[in-house]
Amino acid sequence: MEAINQSRFKELKATGQLPSPKGVALALLNLMQQEDVTIQSIAHVVQTDPALSGRLIKFANSLHFNTRRPIASVSEAVMMIGLPMVRQLVLGFSVLSDHRNGKCNAFNYQQFWSCSLATAIANQALSAQAKTSSEETFTCGLLSGIGRLTLATLFPDKYATVLSTAAGAPPDELNRLEQEQFDTDHNELAAALLKEWGFPLILIETIYHHENPEKGDFQAGSRAYTLVHSLSLSRSLANLCIADEGSRRALLPGLYVLGARLGIDAEALMTLSDHVVSEWQQWGKILDVPTQELPSFAEMAASLPPLVEVAGSEASGKTDQAELPLRILIVDDDKAVSNYLQKLLASHGHTVFSAADGQEGLEKVIEYNPQLVISDWVMPNMDGIAFCKSLRTTRGGRELYFIILTALADEDRLVEAFEAGVDDYLVKPFSVKVLMARLRAGQRLTQLKEEISREREEVRRIASELAVTNRRLQRLALTDPLTLLPNRRYGMDSLEQEWEAAKNSARPLTCMLIDLDRFKQINDTYGHDTGDVALKQAAKILKNAARTQDIVSRIGGEEFMVICPDTQLKEGAQYAELIRRTFEDSLINAGADRVKINVSIGVAQYNPTMPHFSALIKAADDALYQAKLNGRNKVVACTSVTSR
Numbered sequence: 330m331e332a333i334n335q336s337r338f339k340e341l342k343a344t345g346q347l348p349s350p351k352g353v354a355l356a357l358l359n360l361m362q363q364e365d366v367t368i369q370s371i372a373h374v375v376q377t378d379p380a381l382s383g384r385l386i387k388f389a390n391s392l393h394f395n396t397r398r399p400i401a402s403v404s405e406a407v408m409m410i411g412l413p414m415v416r417q418l419v420l421g422f423s424v425l426s427d428h429r430n431g432k433c434n435a436f437n438y439q440q441f442w443s444c445s446l447a448t449a450i451a452n453q454a455l456s457a458q459a460k461t462s463s464e465e466t467f468t469c470g471l472l473s474g475i476g477r478l479t480l481a482t483l484f485p486d487k488y489a490t491v492l493s494t495a496a497g498a499p500p501d502e503l504n505r506l507e508q509e510q511f512d513t514d515h516n517e518l519a520a521a522l523l524k525e526w527g528f529p530l531i532l533i534e535t536i537y538h539h540e541n542p543e544k545g546d547f548q549a550g551s552r553a554y555t556l557v558h559s560l561s562l563s564r565s566l567a568n569l570c571i572a573d574e575g576s577r578r579a580l581l582p583g584l585y586v587l588g589a590r591l592g593i594d595a596e597a598l599m600t601l602s603d604h605v606v607s608e609w610q611q612w613g614k615i616l617d618v619p620t621q622e623l624p625s626f627a628e629m630a631a632s633l634p635p636l637v638e639v640a641g642s643e644a645s646g647k648t649d650q651a652e653l654p655l656r657i658l659i660v661d662d663d664k665a666v667s668n669y670l671q672k673l674l675a676s677h678g679h680t681v682f683s684a685a686d687g688q689e690g691l692e693k694v695i696e697y698n699p700q701l702v703i704s705d706w707v708m709p710n711m712d713g714i715a716f717c718k719s720l721r722t723t724r725g726g727r728e729l730y731f732i733i734l735t736a737l738a739d740e741d742r743l744v745e746a747f748e749a750g751v752d753d754y755l756v757k758p759f760s761v762k763v764l765m766a767r768l769r770a771g772q773r774l775t776q777l778k779e780e781i782s783r784e785r786e787e788v789r790r791i792a793s794e795l796a797v798t799n800r801r802l803q804r805l806a807l808t809d810p811l812t813l814l815p816n817r818r819y820g821m822d823s824l825e826q827e828w829e830a831a832k833n834s835a836r837p838l839t840c841m842l843i844d845l846d847r848f849k850q851i852n853d854t855y856g857h858d859t860g861d862v863a864l865k866q867a868a869k870i871l872k873n874a875a876r877t878q879d880i881v882s883r884i885g886g887e888e889f890m891v892i893c894p895d896t897q898l899k900e901g902a903q904y905a906e907l908i909r910r911t912f913e914d915s916l917i918n919a920g921a922d923r924v925k926i927n928v929s930i931g932v933a934q935y936n937p938t939m940p941h942f943s944a945l946i947k948a949a950d951d952a953l954y955q956a957k958l959n960g961r962n963k964v965v966a967c968t969s970v971t972s973r
């Protein structure tokens with residue numbers, strides 16, 4: 330708990346304007362400091378103030394509501410309440426009486442006390458429900474806003490400006506502006522005043538932290554935890570009591586969340602709230618504080634649309650379901666909050682998973698592949714920040730939309746959260762309206778990411794289809810459609826490559842040109858179609874005869890080329906002879922007839938004096954020409970070195 334600088338408090342005290350007990354209250358407080366004070370003497374002083382007498386009797390009766398006979402006298406009331414509590418009540422009522430109005434224009438004094446009174450009653454009722462001592466809780470609620478009242482009293486004009494500037498901003502912003510302007514804030518001032526008045530430390534801490542209970546880091550279930558969360562819930566209930574009809578329903582779901590934290594279910598909370606409203610109206614008359622008529626909480630809850638519409642309509646004016654149903658992971662060790670969020674989000678059509686801490690969260694991310702994570706900050710084993718950092722190092726985790734729940738919204742913590750990789754934050758206790766608004770931002774981004782990823786996938790698919798088409802087109806461009814052998818272009822490109830390889834490696838390279846003999850006669854005798862069939866069969870013979878490294882192509886009408894890498898001329902000529910004989914021994918189908926087709930083959934070997942690969946073809950072509958001249962059905966190897 331931050332304490333106000335003592336010299337600053339002395340300065341403020343020196344103004345003489347700090348709220349302080351006066352008149353009967355001051356006399357009573359002085360009296361109660363004496364060691365030998367008796368109940369009778371206190372009752373005697375109280376009776377000099379009829380209003381105070383009535384208030385103390387009313388209070389004593391409310392302590393044991395319906396459980397015993399009504400208390401009618403001041404001394405009985407003082408006895409029932411006990412001196413420490415009487416002291417606090419006297420003080421609280423005195424401050425109220427002396428500060429019903431003030432000069433700060435932006436501070437609604439009537440509403441302030443109406444809210445403080447409802448807070449006091451709710452806090453007392455909650456305390457009774459939790460079976461913790463209820464004696465201090467009324468005054469604790471009544472004085473919970475004393476810091477703000479003090480600033481409005483001390484600095485009416487400046488505080489009016491601060492209140493106008495902070496209107497609508499989160500509570501932390503008001504504190505920041507107060508510190509900036511007054512070198513203290515309302516929480517510090519409340520703590521200092523209550524200390525001055527001798528309040529127990531636990532109450533001072535409760536008031537100091539109640540606007541942001543998780544900042545106090547109280548151990549769940551401890552007395553301090555219950556007190557601070559009760560006061561926080563009481564303040565929210567009081568805000569609902571003083572709200573106008575239009576704003577009430579936005580506050581109701583938030584109450585359920587706070588109630589769940591204290592283990593109070595919705596039904597019990599509604600009963601308790603009705604009791605608080607009725608007590609508030611009675612106390613309002615006694616203390617001359619304005620209150621208003623409210624429908625019962627059951628009616629308010631029934632008049633609410635179902636949960637899905639409450640959140641949707643408040644946040645966006647829409648009542649439709651979520652635009653994009655998401656897979657959402659809730660990571661929170663607080664079961665009540667986790668259950669509430671699961672129910673709320675599921676009612677919006679989302680699929681919700683839960684984990685109790687970061688470690689379990691990581692396992693659930695792998696198992697369920699959520700699109701959005703809502704994680705608490707403070708958790709056992711692995712906190713929200715460590716969880717987010719771990720997620721961001723994984724491929725799937727990088728894409729997740731991550732909202733962190735934080736009790737503290739100070740700049741340093743938020744910077745830490747964003748540096749860890751969170752996308753957004755929610756300050757606890759959060760309203761359903763804000764949660765749904767933040768969720769929609771997450772939905773939009775997730776939707777965009779998914780669209781981008783779908784488009785990326787589509788581009789990848791088109792690119793791969795294009796690659797296949799291109800490969801097919803390339804193959805077609807390099808294939809002879811009739812024989813399905815590589816075509817002339819492919820043959821020439823291959824020869825050039827092999828020629829280069831032979832040149833650079835000094836390995837042998839032989840090339841042969843094969844021409845079908847008197848093919849025109851086949852066409853002329855059996856027709857062009859039969860000629861085609863014959864060409865296909867010739868291609869098949871060549872393909873079958875080729876060795877693994879050989880490249881066979883059709884380079885002209887009835888002319889083929891075989892490139893034989895790593896082959897000497899002699900070897901190439903022998904191989905050509907084998908081909909020639911295969912043709913000679915084969916009969917080719919020509920319609921009903923089977924005809925023999927012979928081939929002439931020219932063979933040439935690369936030699937380093939050849940300036941270009943075309944010289945090698947030329948040499949093979951010359952040899953082929955020679956084979957034709959020699960009577961066809963011949964193999965001629967070019968032995969002369971040619972450099973043409």
Ligand SMILES: Nc1nc2c(ncn2[C@@H]2O[C@H](COP(=O)(O)OP(=O)(O)OP(=O)(O)O)[C@@H](O)[C@H]2O)c(=O)[nH]1
Binds near residue numbers: 811886
């Ligand atoms: N059916 C068919 N015939 C073709 C094709 N391409 C070329 N030819 C024919 O092949 C024949 C080639 O004839 P020529 O160049 O006179 O040679 P040849 O008859 O084989 O005689 P030599 O080469 O001197 O032994 C022509 O009749 C062309 O029409 C084709 O794709 N299909």
